[in-house]
Amino acid sequence: MTNAQKPNVVFILADDLGYTDLSCYGNAYHRTPNIDSLARKGLKFRQAYSACPVCSPSRAAIMTGKYPARLHLTNFIAGDRRDPASPLLPAQWTKYLPASEATLAELFKN
Incomplete structure (x- = not known):
């Protein structure tokens, strides 16, 4: 090109x-x-459409084109909010975007 x-x-x-x-x-x-x-x-x-109602998963979705659930990044990275009164356990999630993920910036560079 x-x-x-x-x-x-x-x-x-x-x-x-x-x-x-x-x-x-x-x-x-x-x-x-x-x-x-x-x-x-x-x-x-x-x-x-927002892929997620919090920032980190939405940014990861924009950068990779993948749903946050596919990246296992479903909460804001600094967050680990838990409601002590809730009987629900929080989902297991990744607190970073793996370096192996191809991003828009890398695709544009190529």
Whole structure:
């Protein structure tokens, strides 16, 4: 692939940001002019899916294209929350993304 054929990708991830937090989606309380400009000139999602409701598994899913359950990374990495009153035991999960996983960055580099 020549330089002219290489993809030009900018991926912006804002942790804990909901679509209702942005003015381009109708929020009248927060001004987000730069993101609004990107939305006007680019692509705006109307339906979306998060692989997991916490950050680390979602990031791993974005980087690898795999569901968090396939990676056994189903909780935020720093977390080990347990409810002492709960009779349930927490699931066994991995607290890191294995180096053997191919990431988007590595695929783009190739």
